[in-house]
Structure formats: C-alpha cells, structure tokens
Amino acid sequence: MTPGEFRRRGREVIDWIADNMEWVEELPVLSRVEPGEVRRRLPPSPPGRGEPFEAVLRDLDEIILPGITHWQSPNFFAYFPTNASGPAILGDLVSSGLGVQGMLWPTSPACTELETHVLDWMVEILGLPDRFRSSGRGGGVIQDTASSAALCALLAARERARGRSGTLTAYASEEAHSSIEKAVGIAGVGTANLRRVGVDETRALDPADLERRIEAEEAEGRAPFFVTATVGTTSSNAMDPLRAVGEICRRHDAWFHVDAAMSGTAALCPEFRHHQDGLELADSYCVNPHKWMFTNFDCDCFFVADRAPLLRALSILPEYLRNRATESGAVIDYHDWQVPLGRRFRALKLWFVIRHYGVEGLRYHVRRHVELARGFAARVEAHPDFELAAPVPLNLVCFRHRDGDEKNRAIPDRVNASGKAFLTHTKLDGRFTLRMSIGQTWTEERHVEGAWRAILEA
C-alpha cells in the first residue's frame, strides 16, 4: 500500500470509526452471535492474491461488527470500563505508524523519555508519593495490564527476599484480583503458598487477620515476602486499608504491592485521594489508564519505589543489544522493567490524552461518573424491591432484587438480551449480585436512566 493509497484508505477507516462512535449507542451492547457464527462466515483458506480494501471493510461491517460486544457504548455497564477517547486512538495510531521498538534507549530515545516523563506526570496528577518518581531510586513504566504489573512486583519481591529462609509466602485478601493468584502460580511460588486474608463487612482486607497469619507463619518458619492490597476490588470496589497493611509489611519485611488498576484514576480528584492514604508505604503500585482514564487498551502504569530489585529480577543484556548509551548508565532501558523484550510506544496515547483533556478535564469526567453512580445508587435505595449490596465509594454499584438469586439471575439475562445495556454479576455473601459499573467515556445521565428502566422492566 503506497503512502497515497494509505491516505485514502486511512480516511475511510477514520470515517468508519467516527461513524461507529456516532451509532454505537443504538447497537445492541452485548453481541448476539452464537458460538461459531463468525467463523462460519469466514472463508476456510486465505486468499492467494491480494484483495481490494473495499472487500475487507465490507466484511468488517458484515461479519465482524455483529460479533462485537461494544465496550465503547455509553450503555456498557459490565465488568469494568475500558474506556477510549479520540485523542487516545490517535496517539495509538501515531504509535502504529512510527512502528518503533522501545526496548532500549537508542532504539528510540523519545519512546523511553516520553514514557518516563509522562509517568512522572502521573505521579504529580494522581498525588502519588514522590518515591515513585524517576528522579530518585524508583520510577514508572507502562505495562500491558495490571496482571503483568502484579507479576513484575512479585518477581521483584522474590528477588529482594533471596536468601531468606523458609517457604516464600504471599498474602492477598479473599477479594483480590485473580491476577495475583495467576502471578504466584507463574512465578513458581505456588498457589498453595498464597494466603487469602479475611475481609471486613465492606469486603476490605482485615489487617488484624493479615498480621495474625503472618506472625503465625513466621513462627512456623515461613517467609512472608509479598502482600497485595487493592484500591477498588473487582467484585465490589472495596478499598483495602493501605496504611495499616503497609505498616504490617514494614514490620515483617514484606514487599507491599498496591493494585489500584480500577480506582487509582479517582486520585486525579483530591477529594478521592483518601482511598490511597498510606500509599507512601508501598513498594509498588499500579493504575490502569486503559480502564477509567480515557486511554485505550493497553496501558497500565506500574511504579516502584526502588527499581534495583526489579532490574535484578528482569535484566539480561546479550551482546547483540549492547550499546554505548546503556553502558554509560545514563539512560533507562525499559526491557529490563518487563517480561517481554520488545515494546510499543505506548506513552504517546497517554500523552495525547493528558494534553487533550488537561488535568481539569480528566477530573471533570471522573467526577461525573462518580455522580452518575451515586445517582443510580440513590434510585436503588429508593426502590422498595431493590437493595444495595455493598458501599458505593466511587463508580461501581452492587445491588440486588430482594426476591433472591433466581430473580437476580433473570435480570441481566433480560437486560443484556434487550441490547439496551450490558451489565454483569458477582457473588457477595454467597448471593447473586448485580454490578452497575459506570465509566465509559460517553455515558450520560440518560444512559444510566435507560439502564435502570431496562432493569425495572426485566
């Protein structure tokens, strides 16, 4: 494809996306295809000769689009948001167009330096502890997901604990994300050595239970080396008490990782920062701009207070990657901060987003989502048949019909089948519970109202 043809086809694709932005609200949110339906419409073999671009765009409309669940619909209230925005999409497009590798500083200095810079900006705008800034012993890096961030944190912790006697043992609450268990398995610590700590009535980690377990297991000769706390659990948006957990970690020399994948973005607004009180005690932290900060997937910002153990865990420098800049020690080589060697220029999209919105613009949208969630919670509370199932600290409302599990199972089935909204469930106290997660870029009062009406109709 020549540059000239790229210009022409590029405009068509931009228009296709803009059309989709305009129409997506009208489309069924959850895809209605049956298993195998998309594949049946695709030819069993690829073409021998190249096909015209029109044919690809036509199939995009006719075969792919019906198989899409629209995460970018303002009527998407399932799981957690993965919100995108115009500037993010365009920043990502520049990244695809430049097609650079950022594994080493010289393989594109701007890729490394913009990333360091924007992650320092994140420290500032989220009010994070200064120890996460690159100017000291710590620093930030963009990972694909919070799962990878958790794995890297765990590997750094394992490295720091090298030489400790006793079986390495990790701790997270019963409500911590599945990625913690996955990381413990991957790293060979063994899921049998992950302790699920009890929670309080808000489903936040119970620090007394944590310390009791750590002390008992230390006495048995185990080595408690890693503790995760969550700012906004996946199931119900519970807020673990960072300060109390961090103090316990200090006393027992355990690495303290804070997973704020979902709710870290709320710290843009000073009034929500109390959820992260005590964060200065953390060894590592992550937040996903690809969830709630208008930056399309993938973009997880991962910070460490001391990069040395992370680099010891992940650095390898074969001859064919040796270069003067690296040997001078004056630069960052981000391949040493992650599992993969190769890396995309992901800082561009985050930079585009922060500049387009400005800090005030980002705050405006986050506050709006929180207000919408509070409004929805108020409707639930005011309705005689429904009840809240958990506190609503930010933008997730957990609720249920008072008539029991069967009724509650039927509601999302019907709402999702209607196409008007998409919501998912969890279990709280063993009971089937509905989740209304508000955070898509274009979600307004009327969409939340529409979802509530669809729920009542169901």
Added chain:
Amino acid sequence: MTPGEFRRRGREVIDWIADNMEWVEELPVLSRVEPGEVRRRLPPSPPGRGEPFEAVLRDLDEIILPGITHWQSPNFFAYFPTNASGPAILGDLVSSGLGVQGMLWPTSPACTELETHVLDWMVEILGLPDRFRSSGRGGGVIQDTASSAALCALLAARERARGRSGTLTAYASEEAHSSIEKAVGIAGVGTANLRRVGVDETRALDPADLERRIEAEEAEGRAPFFVTATVGTTSSNAMDPLRAVGEICRRHDAWFHVDAAMSGTAALCPEFRHHQDGLELADSYCVNPHKWMFTNFDCDCFFVADRAPLLRALSILPEYLRNRATESGAVIDYHDWQVPLGRRFRALKLWFVIRHYGVEGLRYHVRRHVELARGFAARVEAHPDFELAAPVPLNLVCFRHRDGDEKNRAIPDRVNASGKAFLTHTKLDGRFTLRMSIGQTWTEERHVEGAWRAILEA
C-alpha cells in the same frame, strides 16, 4: 473529542503518517539526540486545561520525531526488522477504535473467533503441522512477543512435568534468545537449571551434545523437562536441527518448544520450509508476524499441539467472569492462554495484512528480501577486505572487515552517525561482527547498495 472533531483530527494524523512514510527514507535512521534531550524539551508539569490538538501535533514534529530511531526506514538494517505496512496500521487503528476486550468469548466473540481463524490460516500458509490447528487438541493464540510465548511454553511444560522427581532442568543452545533465560528465571525454575548446549560450526544446536547432557543429568536424578530450538537465531540466524532435537525430546519426555520468531515467516515460501523440517515433533511453536510479515508490533503467533497443559497452567475463573458460553465448553476464552487477563483485538491487523497482500504477495516480498541479502553477501565475498562470518540462510548477513575488532567497531559507528543506514553488531567466535538484517517493508536494492557504499566509505 466529538466524532466530528475525530474525523478532522484523524485525517491530519493519517496525513502525518503518510508524510512520514514518504520522507522517512531521507531522515537519519538512528536518532541523534543525547540522553535527556527529549525530556528537557517537555514541560515539567502537565497542563491544567486541555490544549489544542495543533499543539500536540507540533510537539510531535519538534520534540518526538528527532528522538525517533526509524525502524520503518528502508535504510534500517539493525537488530531484526519490525516491519509495518499500511493495511496493518489500519487494522490496528480499527482495533483501537472498537476498543474491545477479548479476554472471554462473550466480551467480543469476533475478537476470539477471528483470532482462532487467522491462526488456522497461519498453519496453512506456513505449512505448519496440522496438530497446531484449533480443530484438534491444539491451537494458536496471539501473544505480544516471543518472550511471552516462551514463558507460556515453559509454564505448560512445567505443568506437564508436575509430579516428576528431580530438579526441573531446561535446555537451549548457547545461541538461543535471551528470552529463554528470562522465562526460566521468571517461572522460578532458576537460571542455574538452564543448560546452554553446544553448537556446531554454523552455530546450530549440536544434538549429540544435547542428548549427552540430558542422559548424564537424568542419571544424576535431574528431570530434563524443556528444550528450545531456534529457527533463525538472533545473533547469526543459525538454524537448529528440529528433527534431531525433537526425537531426543520424545525419547526423554521433554517439552519441545520451537522459537521461529524471526525466520518462521520464511516458511510462507515452500523452498524455505526445509529449515523447519521435523516441526511435527514440537509441542509448541512461535513466529512473529511483527518482525517480517508486515504486521506492526505487537503480534506473535504462538501454537501448541495440546492446549490442555497450557490451560491447566494459566486458567483461573473468578465469579465475576463466569458466563454461559464459557460454561458450555463450546468457546475459547483466550485469557486462559496468556499471562495478562485483558487482551486487545490483535487479529484484525494480521487479517488485514493477509487479505491485502494475499499469500502470493507475502511470498513475493519475503523472497525479495532473501535475494537482497544474498546479493549483499555476494558483495562481501567479492571484496578483498571483507569476509562473511556465518552462513546466510535467509535475510541476515553476518560479516566483518579482515583487519580485526577495532576496524569493525569503527564501521557501524561511522555508518550510523552518517544517518544513511543503521546496522548493529554481534560477537561470533569472540570476534566483533557486523550484522546486515534485511526485512523492512520498503527496502529495495538501492537501499542495500547505499548501505554497502556507506560501509566502504567508513
């Protein structure tokens, strides 16, 4: 950014990329900035209010572009290619625009099914063994990089070896990629339990040495559980003998992973498939379309012959992800095939590329690169001052000046400083060796000639 503004700004960005495609040949390939130079030009704090898009595009030109090392220049001959193309960039743009998560089948059925389908296409067009097709016990998945593929292969191997007595021990040649060592470290197998097997005069793994070591260590009570062979090593493009290695793995019940990150793409052409003879013995395999198949980063195709141990190693299903489709067993949930939970719709760009080029078009470009490399090798051989340092099976030429390391160190320094081309080095037989890696989408005879002239001038 409204859809209307997205249309307007989107066109500007498409034009910016097309301009870059037209001009990139004239730009210095290796960025000339000094460490810290990009950061010094960026404001220390992010803007409080949103900025106009013009300001972002201006900074892209003035601050970012000088800090770019142009992997998409036809004069890029360093490391390995990471080639992109118009259809790939546009497929990736559609993915950013749709902004879906493909972690579970229902979260966008088309994301899962197109991926399965295109990976089956890859089996067909690369002439891979049928056991990698999704219709049997195996199947393919897109990973970010070959590093992650190696880690997943290792985790599946560890899972399959569960219950074996003796210390788990892994094997790879001295020339295998650094990602193998990294994976062994991450998985907790321990780099001390990775054996670097000797190589022959072409730097291909020596199967006799492999079997000798395995037998000796089995006798000592170790458990050889994982062997990697490489199709096209990073340093010199050596081709490990897959059939001999595979037979050894069968005899000793070791998982056989084949890393064809670089050279697997050559199998598009039947005349190059002999490099993969014996692949039907492999348990897992990976190839990177983001290296040599015109698909922008990230896109690694990873195949397993039996998905059961991979899924046992990586599956976790918390309540909030439960759904009918998953429970029916009729669908694939790709989050169980990888480290992260979230996943981008990466199959789109690969689908765009295969349809745009067609199989014949892809073969044409691969053959052209191999011819260019052979032509370059012939120039080296014909010149009295230069010699080839390794065989040239495909598109990488390892060569050196006969006057020793100092001379050879000076050559890339001068060529790269000239901006006319970018090449990197390795060490072979302890000697500093230049690498000419040919594979950028737009590289033609004249670019290779220009690089040769620049080398002679240096």
